[in-house]
Amino acid sequence: MKSISWFARVFCLVCVLLAACTQPSTPAAPVVSTQGAPAQAAPANTKAPEPTKAAPASTVASGPTQGGTLVVGLVADPVTLDPHSVTENNTRRSVYAMFDPLVRESADKIEVEPALAERWEASSDGLVYTFYLRKGVKFHDGEPFNAEAVKFNIERQIDPNNPYFKDGNYLFMRLFLSPLQSAEVVDEYTVRLKLKAPYAPFLDHLGTCASYMISPKSVKELGKGVAEKPVGTGPFRFVSWEKGQRLVLERNPDYWGEKAKLDKLIFVPIKEAQGRLTALQTGEVDFTIDLAPDAIGIVRSSPNLMVAEKPSRQFWSLTLSNKFEPFTKTKVRQAISYAINREALTKDVLKGTGVPAKGPFSDVFGDFVAKDVRVYNYDPEKAKQLLAEAGYPNGFEVTFLTSVSGSGQQQPVPMAEYIQSNLAAVGIKVKLETVEWATFIAKWNVGDYQMSSRGVTGNSYDPDNYLNTFFNSINFPPQGLNNAFWKNEEYDSVAMASRLAIDPKDRLQKVYAAQKILLEEVPWTYIDHEIDLYYMNKKVNGFQIRGNFLVDWNKVWLGAAK
Amino acid sequence: MSSFILRRLLALFPVLLGVSVVIFIVIHLTPGDPAILMAGPEATGEVLDQIRKDYGLDRPLPVQYVAWLSHVVRGDLGESIFLRRPVVDEILDKLQNTAILAGASLLMSTTLGILFGIISATKQYSLLDRAVTLISLFGVSMPVFWLGMVLIIVFAGTLRLLPAQGMISPAGGGTVDVLRHLVLPAIALALPSMTIVTRLTRSAMLEVIRQDYMRTAFAKGLATRTVYYRHALKNALIPVITVVGAQVGYLLGGAVLVEFVFSWPGLGTLVVTSIGTRDYPVVQGATLVIGAIFVLVNLVVDVIYAYIDPRIHYA
Numbered sequence A: 001m002k003s004i005s006w007f008a009r010v011f012c013l014v015c016v017l018l019a020a021c022t023q024p025s026t027p028a029a030p031v032v033s034t035q036g037a038p039a040q041a042a043p044a045n046t047k048a049p050e051p052t053k054a055a056p057a058s059t060v061a062s063g064p065t066q067g068g069t070l071v072v073g074l075v076a077d078p079v080t081l082d083p084h085s086v087t088e089n090n091t092r093r094s095v096y097a098m099f100d101p102l103v104r105e106s107a108d109k110i111e112v113e114p115a116l117a118e119r120w121e122a123s124s125d126g127l128v129y130t131f132y133l134r135k136g137v138k139f140h141d142g143e144p145f146n147a148e149a150v151k152f153n154i155e156r157q158i159d160p161n162n163p164y165f166k167d168g169n170y171l172f173m174r175l176f177l178s179p180l181q182s183a184e185v186v187d188e189y190t191v192r193l194k195l196k197a198p199y200a201p202f203l204d205h206l207g208t209c210a211s212y213m214i215s216p217k218s219v220k221e222l223g224k225g226v227a228e229k230p231v232g233t234g235p236f237r238f239v240s241w242e243k244g245q246r247l248v249l250e251r252n253p254d255y256w257g258e259k260a261k262l263d264k265l266i267f268v269p270i271k272e273a274q275g276r277l278t279a280l281q282t283g284e285v286d287f288t289i290d291l292a293p294d295a296i297g298i299v300r301s302s303p304n305l306m307v308a309e310k311p312s313r314q315f316w317s318l319t320l321s322n323k324f325e326p327f328t329k330t331k332v333r334q335a336i337s338y339a340i341n342r343e344a345l346t347k348d349v350l351k352g353t354g355v356p357a358k359g360p361f362s363d364v365f366g367d368f369v370a371k372d373v374r375v376y377n378y379d380p381e382k383a384k385q386l387l388a389e390a391g392y393p394n395g396f397e398v399t400f401l402t403s404v405s406g407s408g409q410q411q412p413v414p415m416a417e418y419i420q421s422n423l424a425a426v427g428i429k430v431k432l433e434t435v436e437w438a439t440f441i442a443k444w445n446v447g448d449y450q451m452s453s454r455g456v457t458g459n460s461y462d463p464d465n466y467l468n469t470f471f472n473s474i475n476f477p478p479q480g481l482n483n484a485f486w487k488n489e490e491y492d493s494v495a496m497a498s499r500l501a502i503d504p505k506d507r508l509q510k511v512y513a514a515q516k517i518l519l520e521e522v523p524w525t526y527i528d529h530e531i532d533l534y535y536m537n538k539k540v541n542g543f544q545i546r547g548n549f550l551v552d553w554n555k556v557w558l559g560a561a562k
Numbered sequence B: 001m002s003s004f005i006l007r008r009l010l011a012l013f014p015v016l017l018g019v020s021v022v023i024f025i026v027i028h029l030t031p032g033d034p035a036i037l038m039a040g041p042e043a044t045g046e047v048l049d050q051i052r053k054d055y056g057l058d059r060p061l062p063v064q065y066v067a068w069l070s071h072v073v074r075g076d077l078g079e080s081i082f083l084r085r086p087v088v089d090e091i092l093d094k095l096q097n098t099a100i101l102a103g104a105s106l107l108m109s110t111t112l113g114i115l116f117g118i119i120s121a122t123k124q125y126s127l128l129d130r131a132v133t134l135i136s137l138f139g140v141s142m143p144v145f146w147l148g149m150v151l152i153i154v155f156a157g158t159l160r161l162l163p164a165q166g167m168i169s170p171a172g173g174g175t176v177d178v179l180r181h182l183v184l185p186a187i188a189l190a191l192p193s194m195t196i197v198t199r200l201t202r203s204a205m206l207e208v209i210r211q212d213y214m215r216t217a218f219a220k221g222l223a224t225r226t227v228y229y230r231h232a233l234k235n236a237l238i239p240v241i242t243v244v245g246a247q248v249g250y251l252l253g254g255a256v257l258v259e260f261v262f263s264w265p266g267l268g269t270l271v272v273t274s275i276g277t278r279d280y281p282v283v284q285g286a287t288l289v290i291g292a293i294f295v296l297v298n299l300v301v302d303v304i305y306a307y308i309d310p311r312i313h314y315a
Helices: A002-021 A089-095 A147-158 A171-176 A216-227 A273-282 A293-301 A330-339 A342-349 A363-368 A380-389 A412-424 A437-445 A464-471 A489-500 A504-521 B002-029 B034-039 B045-054 B061-072 B087-122 B127-141 B144-158 B175-209 B212-220 B224-262 B267-276 B280-308
Strands: A069-074 A103-105 A112-114 A117-122 A128-133 A180-187 A190-195 A236-242 A246-251 A264-269 A287-289 A305-311 A315-320 A354-356 A396-403 A428-435 A451-456 A524-537
Touching (some): A069 A089, A069 A273, A128 A147, A147 A180, A147 A190, A147 A216, A171 B045, A273 A287, A273 B144, A273 B224, A315 A330, A330 A380, A330 A412, A330 A504, A330 A524, A342 A354, A342 A412, A342 A524, A363 A504, A396 A412, A396 A437, A412 A428, A412 A451, A428 A437, A437 B034, A464 A489, A464 A504, A489 A504, B002 B061, B002 B280, B034 B045, B087 B127, B087 B175, B087 B224, B087 B267, B127 B175, B144 B175, B175 B224, B212 B224, B224 B267, B224 B280, B267 B280
Parallel strands (some): A069 A264, A396 A428, A396 A451
Antiparallel strands (some): A103 A112, A117 A128, A128 A190, A236 A246, A246 A264, A287 A524, A305 A524, A315 A451, A315 A524
C-alpha cells in the first residue's frame, strides 16, 4: 500500500506539472488572425508566375525595416567557408552572403552584371579581358580591395607553385575557368585576365565562387584557416561557426552595395526533411528549402507560412546507353519520348514541383531555347508504332538504374516507378535497380548502366553547360559526362562551334542547330524541369532568388512576426 | 584482479586491429568513389585523378591500409578527405555531443528501468504491473527513429513544449538551452533500452524474492521496504548491470538514428555522413574510437560485476 501511494503521488504531481506547461496549440486553430495579412501582399510571394522575377513584396505600404535575425534551415552543415573550395550548393548558400565575385549573373536577365568590377572590355580575339574595379571597397578586416587582391586570389587557385595552392580544393576554377591562364595588375584598380583559348562562357563562369574575393591578408595569416574564418567583401561578415550546430553572420555596415537590412543571419543544418518542416512550423527557423512534395500543401495551408517558387535551369532525363542495342536506334529513343506522360508525372507524382520538359533548356534560358524543334506529346500508339518499325514489335527488357536520393534528383524512385508503368504500356519491360547515391554516381559517371535517370543543373545560364558536357562525343567517360556514349558527328561539330563562336548572333544560330539535333535524335529523354521552392515564414520579405539557388540575403527584411 | 584487468586491456589491441581490418575491407569494397563525391558530378578524368593522387587513393589497398595503420600507432588518425581537417579533431568535437546524449539516455534508462522493474516485481500481476508490461512491449517494438519523429511532431510541433531539433537554439546557448534540446532525443533513445532493463529487473527481482533467505528476512520481522531495497535489490542487480554494459553499445549505435532525426551534431551523424561521402579516414577513425569505447565499457562492467558479487573472482 505504502509503495503504491508514494509512486501514485509522484505520478500525479508530474502530470499536473506537464498540464500546466502545455500551451494552447495556436497554429492549427482557425482563430488565427489571417486578417493581419492583407498589406503583406502574400500572393505576390506564392506561385510567382513571372519566371525570372523574384517576388518583391516591397509593394507593402511599410518599407523595409531594419534589424532582426533570420534563421535559415539548411540541409546539411557547410563543408568549408573557403569559397574557392566550395563545390556544392548547400555550402554556397551560406558562403555567398560573405563574398562578392568580380561579376554576377543578373537576377532577371540572361547577362552578367557588375559586382566588384564596374566595367570590363574583351579583346577581339577573346583572349584578354580587362576589368576596371570598383574603388573604395574594403574587406571585412579593413584591407583594401584592389587589382593586387584579384591577382592574389586567382594565382592562389591556378599556380601550383603558389604557397597557398595546397590549402584548398579549387575545383570550380579547374572545371569552369580552365582556360584562365594569368592575371596581371595594370594599375591599382585595373586588372587584366588572359585566357589560353577563347571561351564564350567565361564572363558567366566568372560569377561562380571561384571568383569570390578573399582578403589576401587573411590568407597569408591563416593559410588553411580561412576555411573556418572567412574574410570577404560581402554584405554579411563572419561571427562564429559551431560545426554541425550553427553558422552566425552579422551585418557588414561598410558594405559597398545595398547594405543588409538584417542584423544577423544564422544558418542551421537540419538533415531530415521532416525536421526542417517542423522547425519551420514551430518558428525555430524562418526559412528553409528542400521539403517533400507533400509539404507544399501543408505549408500553403499554414496561416503563418508561405512558399516562393522560381523555375530553375535543372532538367531531369532518362539517359539511354548506346552500349545497349535497342538504344542505338533513333526510333527506339523517340518511341520512349512519346511513351512518357509528362503532364501526369509532374502533376501526380511530383505534385507540381516540376514542369514538363520539351528539351534540356527550361524557359529561364530565354532566347537560348530553340523553338523550331520536334515536339513529343504523350502518344503511346505512336510509340508502339515506332518500336515496331525499329524491329521491336514486342518491346524488350531493360534494367533501369536509379538512386534513392541525391541533390537535384527530385523523387527518383517514385518517378522511376511511374516511368516503368508508362513503358510497360508500350511493351518495354523495365526492371528497377535502386542503389544509394554514392554507388549510383560511381556507376552513372562511367556509364555502367543500360538505362538510368539524372537531374542535372548547369552552373550558369550558358547553354554550353549542357550542349557539350553531356552530348559531345569528346566527353565520353572518363574525360566527360557523355556516359550514354552517344556519338553524332554532325552534332559534335555544331556544338563545338557554338562554344567557340564569339559573335552572339552567330552563336545563337549554332545553339539552335544543336538543339534541333538533340530533339530529333533524343539521346536522353527529357522529362521535366524542377521548380525551385523556398519555404518561409510570412514575416520574411524582400526575398529575391538568383539563378543557381543563390539568395540575395542583403535584400531580405523581416516584417511583423506571425 | 589486477592481472585480469591488465590482460583485458592488452586484449584491446587485437580487437581493434580486427575491427579496423574488417571496416577497411567493407568500406573499400562498397562501390563509390570519394573523389567523385567530393568533386561533384561535373568533375571528370584529369581532375579526379589529381584528387585521387593527392589523397593516396590510387595506391593498392594493402599499402593504403598499412600506411594508415602506421600513422594510427603514432596517434595520427589522418585527415578527412571531404572536410580537410584532422580526423581526431572531428571525432573529439562530435564525441562530446554524443556522450551527452548517450549519458542522459543511459541515466534515464537505468534509473527509470530499475524503478519500474522493482514496482512491477513487487506488485506482480497488479494493474500497475500490466501497464508497465504493455508500455515495455510498445517501447521495445517501436523503431527508434519513428519514435523520435513522433515525439518531435507531438511535443515540438503540436504542443510547442520543446525544441524540434538540434543541440542549441540558433540564437541561444547555455546549459538550460542544451537541456531543453536534450529531453526528446534522450527519451527516444532511452525508451527501448529502458524497457529491457525493466523486464530484466522484474524477472531478476522475482527470482530473488522466491529465495529462502528472503523468507528469513521477513521472518526476522524486517520492514517490507528494507527487505526489497536493502537485500533483494542488490542481488537482483547483478544480471542487470551486465545488461547495462551491453546497453552502452546499443546507445552508441542507436544514437546514430536518433541523432539523424533530431539533427543532434554527434558521432553517429558524422559516421553516417562519412559513409555517404566515402570519407574513408573518418569512417575508419570513428569506428576505431567506438570500438575502443565499447571494449573499455565492458571491462568496467565486468570489474563492477566482480566487485558486487563476492562469489565471482577472476583468475
